[in-house]
Amino acid sequence: MSKKRRLAMILSTALILTVAACGSPSNSNPNSNANSSSPAPASSEPSSEPSGEPEPSLQGELVFWTMWNDTEPQGEAWADVAKAFEAKYPGTKITINWSGRDLSKTLKPALESGQRIDIFDYPTQYGGQLGSYALDLSDIIAQPFDVLGGKSLTDVLLPSMLETPKKQTDIWDGQVAVGYKPWLNLFMYNVKAFEEAGITSAPKTWQELDEASAKLKAAGYSPITFDDAYAHWISGTYLQRLKGQDWVIELAADTTGDKWRDPAVLEFAKAFEDFAKKGYFDANVGGNKWPSGQMDVGSGKVAMYFNLTGLPVEVKDVAGPDFKWGAFNYPDVTDGQNFAANAAAAGATMTAINSKTENTALAAEFLAFMHSAESDARFVEAGMTTSLKDGNWPAELADVKPVFDDINVILQTGGGIESNPEIKPVFSENFIKLAAGQISAEEFVDNMASAAKQ
Amino acid sequence: MESEAFPSYIPVRRKEITMRHKGRNLFMISFLAPAVLCFLFIFLYPTARTLLMSLFYVEFVTDDMKSWTFIGLDNFETLFGSALFLRSMTNILKIWLIGGAVILVISTLLAVIITSGVKFKNFWRSLIYLPHIISVVALVTMWTQYAFNNQYGLFKTVFQSLGLSSLAAFQWTAPENLFLSMMIAYAYGSIGFYVLILAAGIDGISKDYYEAAEIEGANQIAKFFRITMPLLKDIFKRCIVLYSAGAMGFFAYSTLFSFSTELATVTPLVYMYDSVFGRASGNVTTPLNVGAGAAVGVMIMIMVVLVNLLLDRLMPNDVDINPNKKSLARRSRNAGQV
């Protein structure tokens, strides 16, 4: 009895203590602020004074919701940039909320319920849905900033960093957000493996990919692998190369099942069935849970992986400092669309300012600061691609830059198959089985057709 | 279950305690008010609103009722036209029926072993209960990143060292095996809870029964089917009810076993979460459909009701005719209120 009483006492004491310790939960929620301030017109903000010391009026706190986690290299870079900002402008405080990739689920509810957010990474998954929360940055990007050496964001940024946000959100009026860390969807490969296999030039056609894979296999490498998370990319993109993106989007939306009976789908399935039979896919490809497959590339077991330019950062612990990365665009297929030369899925991470922020001037200053030469260098150090016209490229991505420069037609990841989230998992699963040699091309077509039929 | 919670033999001394004081009403109201308020605001209102919501097109979860558009049963039509949702229903049925049967049978077996007179009973019981107190996230990480891993995983290494190369090459996390793997992990994590309840129930059965049976020459198996099973009927039912409630809310294992929603692991709750808050994978915008999410809630609710009706039909309460047995059954039933 006494023991139980003691336990009860401990429990209640613990409650009192914890309540006392965490007793100010409402501090983080000044909803009055969020509601009372009307969207401050950016034009009334200091657009003059291109020179001189940082303005003394730059005071206060900014809350920044980011898609990064604090322990990722990219997150660490952000933490450093925020610290540098606070050091440069005493009296300011940047509070970063490390939302991780779940930001694409948590941000809108948080904005809708009036949580304090001044700046946020605008997740592309929301499309134009957050338009009403994004301050029009047209004036801010034209405004000169000291941290940019008296230039404006328009002057220093790659043009695509201003264009891509409009594309990704489909909001063409004004400037909804500013991009950073541009990315491309490419075949990333191990240069050492290609050299050992005697491959002199990166594959441009499916035929050349076939030949390169054969050489890699002969040299003792597993030519290609992928993870469950990206299975629909390497596959969907083939269909896109074959029939074009609009066709794939129609295919994904099909509810009759007939469209999946199109000869093109069988041709696509045959191509991968052929690769599977030739043993070009790693033996574990059927059971790979992200990031097992990409780790295999980093460890040197597998040569190629179709992914984003951010891949080297994710596997750098296994790859080690000497790993050399190469990249090539998804090859063209016979009688296809000829995309390999200049078209690829591409995009950028976006930063937006909340239209309800109380301190637009400070938010604008922070936005400029993150694109200053020194911040950009810090991001590049973390393996992110530069957003500046005259920025440097991360050493491990040096060979990737030329591919970047060639791309001027922007496509969707997964070839457009992602446009229907209902069919995407079915497609992924069946493709994994196809690549693992568990089902035939015909079975793939049958499975897809019957799943699509409503 | 409903009538069982407050069995009729509870000695409520009504006459004495009724309306003696004028303040009695006030007292009762003040004692009941917080619970009733909680019932109204946290349960009744949301349930009603979700029911209503399932008949509307609602774009976002925080939208006011003003902006809802009435669409009748369209949301349900959407659900039944979706291969993904249908798969989530098959999955949950499998989790409930097959998973439930296997997990409860193993739990019973372990409970019988633990109470069979083995040494260090408390240690074994704690050991089996241990996974239940570990965070699901930690457990799933252990399973997916180690046990099932196809490069350095536990099963792969063990089978390899035993020379069973075909078993070593088994892809635990491939689409066709992922569901099985997930259920193994789920069983490991949840069995301890049921073992605890069942073992307590078996302990509550008088030893006289077993001794009498032993004199008649009954073996372990006969004892189990003749004595343990019938007397634990109510506890089994409680385990099934608890398991069903857990199965209907199956979510954590699904999301933690899959990077993004996939057929092998999708459950209705995952489907709802996706259609209400957005699909995390890919870079393409897909419209949110909160009304469909609400419809999923209604579907699960209907399933819960059906399951409960089915259980009441299959295992009606208080069927004990033998008055001597009744007190026993009552004791073991109470033991199961864990």
Next chain:
Amino acid sequence: MQAKFKMNKREWIAQLRLTPGYLVLLFWLVFSIVLIGWIILASLSTTKEVFSNNLLESGFHFDNYIRVMEKHNLGVYFMNSALYSVSACIGTVLIGAPAAYVLSRFQFKGRKLLNNTFVLLMSVPVVMLILPLFKMAAQFSLTGSQLLLIILYICLNVPFSIFFLSGFFSSLPTALEEAAEIDGCSPAKAFWRIMFPLAQPGIVALCIINFINVWNEYFMALIFANQTSMRTVSIGLQVIVQSMRYSGDWAGMFAGVVVVFLPTFILFIFLSNKIMGNMTGGALKE
């Protein structure tokens, strides 16, 4: 202890017949040790060693732990989980016990209806409640505050608590209240002074169940704890795992798993018999 091992021949035979049972238990034990043990070893190795299956080849790497502890707000996560769990325990008892007492011992109009309602509520799935609750949280500007999860964890556990405690109160003798009444004790006072302490075994058992449930809760925390300052241990660990995987730091990921798992594990080793005893024994005494 010694005496326990001195068994006579008959006992030996009895134990021998339990061999299959022992084998099953032993299998479970070995599996658990390997599973958890490997994770601990991996957390002390490097990522490369994990992938090449040569754990600890280059000695112990405690820096994995330093990295996890330094970079993540583990303290905050643990404090939050403790706050949510403890307040859920106390809150549900404060709301549930009085209601259970009145419902199980007093006769009034609508008692049966209320009783049945609370039992029914226990089976209402969370998915049915979550959307309107989210809307309400936004309406009352509770999102982003720990108070929100405290309220939710309390209220959602009330029906079960009433159900659980009713049995305890109904088994207490009525003579106690009668005596209290004669002494001029008001019913409320009689409850808090006499009945509530008598139901303590049940209340402790209930607290343990609620504590474990809330500590490990995942769904509500995932949806409502959208800020670092609100995260529970479960969600915090998920963030650790996710970020370690994005940065390819698997050794760090396993270190995170161990850091989160170890305190609960150690506490369980010391308290397991008490927990088990209370949960089962407490319920049996009813």
